[in-house]
């Protein structure tokens with residue numbers, strides 16, 4: 001992109017950077033004309049769009065080399081590396097490549113099955129055997145390996161059939177004899193000899209999860225307001241924790257950082273037996289079902305290509321035919337195939353940013369459905385999404401122009417010759433990209449906790465692993481058409497989460513009829529102070545937030561970054577000038593907004609209750625003289641030297657960070673811990689007692705104490721952190737649920753089983769408010785924690 005930017009003359013660059021939506025046809029036309037006449041442009045885009053020049057296609061030589069290296073690792077029993085190399089080889093192996101007298105793909109699947117078997121991953125290994133057999137149903141070794149696995153998994157009937165087929169395909173007498181012995185080794189061999197054989201169905205539990213349904217009585221409506229545009233409101237009273245909306249995405253793309261770890265279709269974590277795309281080397285899937293729904297060519301079986309005619313008994317031929325029937329992977333869904341147009345080996349889907357790849361998917365979906373015109377002139381009509389192009393900064397505007405031209409060019413050259421490369425299609429793509437910026441939703445997943453039990457203390461353990469923390473990662477970006485109609489609030493009343501690609505929205509409080517249903521786009525009261533939230537939303541989403549969290553004064557915004565009063569007996573808060581200005585504006589707006597006297601009294605009482613002990617004196621003044629001054633305690637009016645406090649706090653943090661490094665390198669000992677406690681004491685001297693920094697510091701020290709086995713202190717610090725967070729968020733906010741999981745782990749480790757049990761129960765209640773019945777599926781740590789605490793309670797009471 002930088003190369004392309006440098007080709008644009010200065011005057012055109014400025015016109016593009018200062019363009020409004022109405023200028024787009026003209027700016028697109030000028031840029032397009034310029035680029036189409038430049039050989040440098042043609043060279044750059046042909047590197048992106050031409051599959052011949054791309055490195056995303058299949059490559060037999062690379063695959064064979066990777067296979068050889070995998071074999072070497074297998075022989076030296078480095079199974080992890082062998083697994084990695086075989087999976088890589090599968091990704092680049094062409095469908096029709098042959099290695100010796102075998103299909104390369106089939107032999108790679110079987111080699112990987114051997115590795116998986118050695119790693120103890122039997123189901124995964126079984127699935128790979130089945131994949132090898134689908135490609136080459138005459139593959140005796142694959143039948144044999146599958147038979148062994150079925151025996152180990154207790155599927156004796158299947159094992160019997162597999163070894164029998166393998167025996168029929170085996171030509172040597174010695175081999176046949178060995179297989180006969182294998183057959184005899186199958187438990188219940190005698191019974192099986194007389195059994196009918198079921199058609200084989202490999203168990204494949206990976207794939208897309210099913211979405212729950214919305215409660216029947218829930219009714220929503222889309223309304224328009226001057227301040228926020230369209231938004232969703234409730235048409236009835238809705239109870240807390242009700243599912244209000246579920247939706248499959250219009251289109252999704254995986255995050256670049258998750259390309260090697262998550263399925264490119266359902267976005268779930270990849271199993272060890274990944275499924276490659278049959279016709280390019282970019283995506284990997286968790287199962288055939290995801291691969292097929294995503295698109296790419298279907299892997300055909302190689303049966304017809306085999307001329308090894310063998311005289312086999314009829315029942316054996318039936319088994320061989322059965323294994324290749326592709327219907328086992330089909331599902332009664334409309335195939336989505338959103339990757340198909342990217343699947344030609346060209347580089348652009350791997351190189352362009354996710355926003356552009358998502359735009360490409362949306363465009364191609366509408367073209368394939370016959371809805372979009374070839375110059376895309378009706379794209380906005382079809383999508384009906386809001387956008388904020390005019391509010392974007394100049395660099396963003398230029399970026400969108402360049403991306404649109406490149407994307408349209410690549411789509412038309414690599415997969416859709418009907419798509420016209422013209423100012424109309426470029427203009428529409430620029431608007432689409434700006435719509436994606438404000439309407440697409442980040443699909444999140446819990447960060448894998450690995451082996452949950454490893455993180456759980458049991459009995460008189462030494463607490464070597466860090467306390468479980470429930471972190472989320474962004475695995476993809478998706479457009480949900482109805483989901484995009486929900487506005488943002490920094491004090492949201494709904495929460496969203498994902499099952500595979502599906503979105504689920506649930507209320508986190510009682511919502512009365514007519515009330516807006518709003519979720520958080522990221523920043524929330526309790527996470528950041530008001531000015532930081534407003535800045536973030538302006539920079540990322542291009543709007544000035546007008547939610548209840550930003551319009552009304554609340555205790556969290558006052559204390560989250562506040563300093564303590566110099567008067568040690570005073571609980572008041574002192575604000576720096578930035579926060580003070582932002583909070584003053586809120587307060588002024590609040591009291592000057594037109595209301596009748598009753599409402600004013602009510603509001604005043606509400607604010608009074610909220611601000612409580614922190615700023616009560618402020619509200620006892622007549623409304624005309626209300627103001628929040630920086631560096632003055634809001635409660636007792638003492639002046640505070642913020643600069644000095646700031647310097648002391650910084651010193652304490654620098655010290656904490658050094659201590660943290662020591663802890664991370666496993667060198668946490670008693671003297672390190674007492675250093676931490678001293679730093680916390682400094683923070684508590686200069687910051688307000690509910691400042692978020694103190695909560696963070698307490699949390700870190702709790703972790704350090706836990707690792708050092710100082711469980712009494714770990715608990716004390718964890719509880720101190722929770723106490724502050726409860727002031728910043730609601731008592732039952734999911735953040736508190738997360739902290740309680742940590743507290744329960746500490747309690748469990750210190751032998752307080754009934755405390756751990758109570759804390760676990762409280763955290764489970766909070767999680768089900770946010771994640772409904774899926775809480776335990778999404779947080780695999782929760783059932784494990786429940787089980788361990790229940791076990792500990794039983795032990796202590798028996």
Ligand SMILES: C[S@@+](CC[C@H](N)C(=O)[O-])C[C@H]1O[C@@H](n2cnc3c(N)ncnc32)[C@H](O)[C@@H]1O
Nearest residue numbers: 228229230386438484485487488543545546547
């Ligand atoms: C995902 S859309 C929500 C639906 C949108 N209101 C519409 O009419 O299509 C996001 C846009 O809604 C508006 N919006 C959402 N939440 C808002 C808020 N709290 N304050 C002001 N505008 C908001 C902004 O224009 C933002 O770019």
